[in-house]
Amino acid sequence: MTRNNKFLxxxxxxLFLVLAGIKWSQSGSEGTAIDPIVLYLPLPHPYCxxxxxxxxxxxxxxxxxxxxxxxxxxxxxxxxxxxxxMYTLGHQxxxxxxxxxxxxxxxxxRLRDGGRHVVAYGAEPMEGSAATxxxxxxxxxxxxxxxxxxxxxxxxxxxxxxxxxxxxxxxxPIRKAAIEEVVAKYPKVEIIQTVGDVTTEAKxxxxxxxxxVARGDEVDGIICTGYTTTVAASVLLxxxxxxxxxxxxxxxxxxxxxxxxEAIRLGHVDATLAQNPFxxxxxxxxxxxxxxxxxxxxxxxxxxxxxxxxxxxxxxDDFQPGIESMTKRIVSEMEGKYLVKR
Amino acid sequence: xxxxxxxxxxxxxxxxxxWVSSRTLGLILFAGLLMISMALAxxxxxTGETFFSQSRYVAFYVLVAMSQAVCLAVGDLNLTVxxxxxxxxxxxxxxxxxEYAALSPWIGVPLVFLIGPLTGLINGLIITRFKIDAFIxxxxxxxxxxxxxxxxxxxxxxxxxESFWWLGQGxxxxxxxxxxIVLFVLWGISFLxxxxxxxxxxxxxxxxxxxxxxxxxxxxxxxxxxxxISGGFSALAAIMWASWSGNAAPQTGDDWLIIxxxxxxxxxxxxxxxxxxxxxxLVGAVIFKLIQHALxxxxxxxxxxxxxxxxxxxxxxxxxxxxxHFGKEGK
Numbered sequence: 198m199t200r201n202n203k204f205l206x207x208x209x210x211x212l213f214l215v216l217a218g219i220k221w222s223q224s225g226s227e228g229t230a231i232d233p234i235v236l237y238l239p240l241p242h243p244y245c246x247x248x249x250x251x252x253x254x255x256x257x258x259x260x261x262x263x264x265x266x267x268x269x270x271x272x273x274x275x276x277x278x279x280x281x282x283m284y285t286l287g288h289q290x291x292x293x294x295x296x297x298x299x300x301x302x303x304x305x306x307r308l309r310d311g312g313r314h315v316v317a318y319g320a321e322p323m324e325g326s327a328a329t330x331x332x333x334x335x336x337x338x339x340x341x342x343x344x345x346x347x348x349x350x351x352x353x354x355x356x357x358x359x360x361x362x363x364x365x366x367x368x369x370p371i372r373k374a375a376i377e378e379v380v381a382k383y384p385k386v387e388i389i390q391t392v393g394d395v396t397t398e399a400k401x402x403x404x405x406x407x408x409x410v411a412r413g414d415e416v417d418g419i420i421c422t423g424y425t426t427t428v429a430a431s432v433l434l435x436x437x438x439x440x441x442x443x444x445x446x447x448x449x450x451x452x453x454x455x456x457x458x459e460a461i462r463l464g465h466v467d468a469t470l471a472q473n474p475f476x477x478x479x480x481x482x483x484x485x486x487x488x489x490x491x492x493x494x495x496x497x498x499x500x501x502x503x504x505x506x507x508x509x510x511x512x513x514d515d516f517q518p519g520i521e522s523m524t525k526r527i528v529s530e531m532e533g534k535y536l537v538k539r
Numbered sequence: 540x541x542x543x544x545x546x547x548x549x550x551x552x553x554x555x556x557x558w559v560s561s562r563t564l565g566l567i568l569f570a571g572l573l574m575i576s577m578a579l580a581x582x583x584x585x586t587g588e589t590f591f592s593q594s595r596y597v598a599f600y601v602l603v604a605m606s607q608a609v610c611l612a613v614g615d616l617n618l619t620v621x622x623x624x625x626x627x628x629x630x631x632x633x634x635x636x637x638e639y640a641a642l643s644p645w646i647g648v649p650l651v652f653l654i655g656p657l658t659g660l661i662n663g664l665i666i667t668r669f670k671i672d673a674f675i676x677x678x679x680x681x682x683x684x685x686x687x688x689x690x691x692x693x694x695x696x697x698x699x700x701e702s703f704w705w706l707g708q709g710x711x712x713x714x715x716x717x718x719x720i721v722l723f724v725l726w727g728i729s730f731l732x733x734x735x736x737x738x739x740x741x742x743x744x745x746x747x748x749x750x751x752x753x754x755x756x757x758x759x760x761x762x763x764x765x766x767x768i769s770g771g772f773s774a775l776a777a778i779m780w781a782s783w784s785g786n787a788a789p790q791t792g793d794d795w796l797i798i799x800x801x802x803x804x805x806x807x808x809x810x811x812x813x814x815x816x817x818x819x820x821l822v823g824a825v826i827f828k829l830i831q832h833a834l835x836x837x838x839x840x841x842x843x844x845x846x847x848x849x850x851x852x853x854x855x856x857x858x859x860x861x862x863x864h865f866g867k868e869g870k
Contacts (some may be wrong), residue, residue, distance in 0.1 A: 201557040204564055212571040219578045220585045266835065269845050272794050273784060277598055282835040285589040286581065299696035303708070303785030311588075323786075363694075370695060394689055 232262030234285045234290040234485045236478055239271040243296075243454060244424055244474050248318065251478025251524075252292070254312025261486045264288065271363075273300035279411050280304060290314045290485030292478070295322040297365075302326045314488040318370050318477040319335070321500060327512040329494045332480045334370045334472045335502045340375035340422050343449045343470050346507055347418045350447040354385035355417030358408055360401065360430060361393035369393070372422040389415055401429035409433070411447075418447040424454065427469060435465035453508060461513045471516055473503040476524035483528050484535070492536040499535055503529060562807045563819040570822050573829045581836050587713055590719070593828055594714070595707070598721035599779060600824035603795050604802035605728065608820055611803060612671070612732075613765040614745040614812030618677040620773050620799045622684035623658045624792030628775035629688045630654055631786030632697020644703040648778055655774020656767045658684070662665035663763030673762075692789040699786050707783025717779050724775070729817040741765060745812025802827050803847060805855045818855075 236252035238245035249265045256263040268275045273296050282295060284307075291308055295301035295317045302323050305315045309327035317328040320336065347357065359376055361369050373391070380386050392408055395401040405426070409416065419434070421427040427450030434448050450457055450469040460466040480503060486501060488494070504523035508516050532538075559567070577584045590835035603620060610617040633639045642650075658680075665676045709716050732738035743751040744761040752758045776795070781787045806823025807816045830851060 199556050201559065201561060201564060205559055205567070208564065208567055208571060212574065215571075215575055216578055216585060219575070222584070223578075223582045270794050272790055273788055274780070274791070274794055277685060277784065279835060281592045281596075282832045285586070285592050285832075286836060288581050297696055297786070297788045299698060299786035300784045300788045303704075303783065306785070307708075366694075370693070394579065394694070 231287055232264040233288065233489055234261065234263045234292065234482055235280070235288045236265045236292045236482060237264055237276065237280055237283075237294070238267045239267065239276060239294050239296050240268050242271075242424075244319075244452065244472075247474035248294075248478035251475040251480075252482050253478075254475070255482035255486075259486065261482070263482050263535045271296050271366075273304075276301070277304050280308070284308060284311060284313065288313070290316070290489050292316045292318055292481035292485060293328075294319040295326075295328075298323040301328075302393050312500075314485055316484050316488075318481045319367075319474075326498075329488070329497065330484050330499050330501060332477050332484070332501045332503055334505045335500075336371045337375045338502075339451070339470055339472070339505045340372040340378055342505065343422065343451065343468075343505065344376045344379035344420060346468055347420050347447060347449040348379070348383055348386055350449070351386070351418045353383060355447075356387055356389035356415050357403070357411075358412070358416045358419045359388050359391040360405055360408075360419060360421045360423075360426045361391060361395070362401075362426050363394065363396045366423070369423075376420060376422070395423070395426055397427045398429050401426040402433060405430050405433055409437070414444065414445075416446055418449075421448075421450040424452040427451050427457055428454045431460040431466050431469075435460045435463070438465045439487040449507075458508070458513055461508060461510055464510060468507055468509045470522060471506045471508050471521050472506070473523060476503045476520070476527065480527050480531075481525055481533060487531065487536050491538060492532065493539050494527075495535055495537055501535065503527065558817050560807070560816060563816050563822060566711075566807065566819055566822040566826065569774045570825050570829065573826060573833070577829060577833055577836065580833075584836075591710065591713065593832060594718045595783065595824045596828050596831075597821070597824045598715065598717040599776060599783075600798055600802050600827055601721050601725065601821055602772050602776035602779065604806060604808075604820050604824060605724075605797045605817070606769045607799035608803040608806070608808040608815050609728075609741075609765045609772070610767045611808045611810060612812060612815040613741055613762050614748060615673040615762060615765065616677065617660065617662065617766065617769050617799075618674070618796060619662060619681045619684060620686070620769065621792030621795030623655060623680040623770055623773040624777040624780075624795055625688040625789055626658065626684045627651060627655055627774045628781055628787045628791040629692045629789050631698070631778060631781050632692070632699070636697040636702060636787065637700060637702060639697065644700065648703070652771070652774045652778060655772075655777075656769040657770065658773075659766040659768070660763065660771025662770070663766035665768065666766070667762050668757035691824050694789060696789065697787040699781050701785070704785055705782070707779050707781070717783065722758075722778075725817045725821055732815055732817070737764070738806060742813050742815070745809070745814075746811075797848075798827070801852045804852055810856065 205457050238249050252263045253263045266279060268279050276296050291313055305327035308315050315328045317331040319333050321331045321333060322328050361373055363369060380388055389412060390408055392404045395404055421430045421432055430448060430450060434446060437443055438445055448466040453469060453471045457469050506516050572761055583589060606620040607617055631651045633721055634642050634651050635644050666673050669733055706716055740756045741761050743756055744758045748758050750821035777791055802823045803820060805826055808814060
């Protein structure tokens with residue numbers, strides 16, 4: 198037997214003995230205390246940061262341990278690998294953004310089968326998933342609201358540039374369908390072009406700019422239903438609409454980045470739809486906390502609309518309290534409306 | 540016939556007596572130390588649940604890394620590993636999803652698997668026939684495949700019938716099927732490189748392409764073969780993942796490129812060709828997963844986790860180069 202082979206056998210044998218010894222020594226111990234709730238954020242992103250703030254605020258206000266974990270990429274593979282690591286640690290409740298509504302189904306089922314509670318936030322998982330709740334903006338209703346707002350701003354006629362975000366995001370197909378449905382109701386309104394498959398602000402800016410260069414004179418309104426696209430379009434339109442003599446292109450976006458709000462304040466762009474990401478985190482943790490303490494869902498799956506507010510120049514500086522009050526109202530109604538103690 | 544058999548018999552094993560190389564031994568030692576540290580840090584580490592859950596990722600990473608390693612071993616690289624995975628996933632969805640062709644997985648899966656080697660064949664033929672650098676060809680083809688997957692799927696996932704979940708989610712005697720299959724595949728690939736003429740020719744092509752060609756090896760054919768095998772590994776990884784996650788999501792493969800390089804390099808695959816160690820890749824995958832698991836367990840600031848992984852890959856390359864440097868000096 199060669200020296201390498203002997204060394205390999207000794208290494209494997211030594212490793213086995215050491216690990217067996219550690220396992221034996223741990224058999225009597227109870228282990229370290231861990232936070233009962235995991236709030237999983239798919240990646241570092243302003244929306245996710247706000248959701249994380251909600252989770253931290255819940256921990257501060259109630260004392261219930263919430264582990265906020267940020268993933269590296271917004272892919273189901275990355276969600277799975279990180280969440281399963283947390284699962285093996287023994288955390289009991291998981292609030293997860295279903296990056297892929299169908300793909301999440303398998304992960305949620307594994308968590309449920311392991312005796313864990315799952316709440317989805319930010320988007321709805323696929324029907325029949327093991328999540329008992331989804332806390333999210335009503336995507337269809339928000340996209341409908343935004344489109345109606347834009348058409349109203351356009352005076353009920355004109356051509357729309359529809360800017361979608363990532364094609365693989367759970368909400369994108371729902372938004373696309375909702376926008377097309379509203380436009381179909383107005384005979385004098387048409388979608389002149391749809392651009393999409395955008396994941397970064399730079400890509401969004403490039404695609405919108407290309408579309409405006411090609412069809413700028415024809416476009417009367419732009420609708421963006423993603424964070425990155427909204428920021429990119431706001432910056433571009435701020436430049437364009439500020440120019441003297443330029444045709445005013447109407448705009449409705451989604452989410453409330455400070456650059457978007459500033460553009461609204463200055464009157465360069467018209468409106469955006471404020472979601473409730475803080476509530477997504479806070480409400481999800483509140484639900485999990487109750488589920489872990491003997492409360493049971495009224496139904497096997499419930500959708501909780503976390504609310505959305507149209508932000509215009511009129512309310513740009515005072516819309517936030519309205520959103521916060523929605524979170525408070527949902528939490529105060531939770532016991533009885535969504536959960537019961539059997 | 541008898542003469543050929545005798546020739547092959549004398550070549551079997553090619554004089555190798557070590558089960559693993561010194562480099563792989565070092566990796567095993569490092570993985571062992573990591574395991575001990577994590578077992579001490581977390582009482583939940585040494586459990587059957589952790590083994591079942593985490594070993595599937597190791598198996599999956601091995602397949603993804605092998606798809607890169609076989610190309611690196613002939614002195615090429617393959618940027619399409621993830622894109623091929625996504626095309627396979629979309630094809631699988633269209634083949635077996637109840638809303639589409641609804642083929643039985645027993646028919647649909649083997650058919651779809653063939654697309655993997657076929658895409659590898661296309662890559663390999665373009666590289667060798669048109670004498671274009673593998674980087675340029677696979678970069679271009681990556682965009683081609685990614686565009687196709689988005690165009691065909693529209694970004695929507697396909698439902699994988701539950702009758703196909705057993706492959707990714709099931710197991711026997713506490714060991715996931717995925718792990719058993721990957722161990723079998725690793726044995727096969729190890730046999731290929733250690734005990735067959737084809738394997739030695741693949742390595743010779745990666746070691747010194749000109750010398751290999753002058754000694755009568757059809758190096759172009761070896762490059763094509765490597766890409767075909769690579770496509771096969773990508774396909775297998777995609778099929779396993781779809782079965783495991785219970786759906787066929789078009790974004791499958793988006794994060795494979797970094798995994799493929801990271802695990803292959805940590806596992807001791809030579810960046811300049813000629814070196815491949817299936818056991819090393821298995822240990823590399825274990826180390827990669829252990830580090831990911833450790834980042835979560837030790838509550839290291841999540842935003843820096845990619846920095847740590849990148850640093851580890853760089854460290855593996857530096858150690859590799861240092862070993863080569865001091866090895867040459869020793870000679």
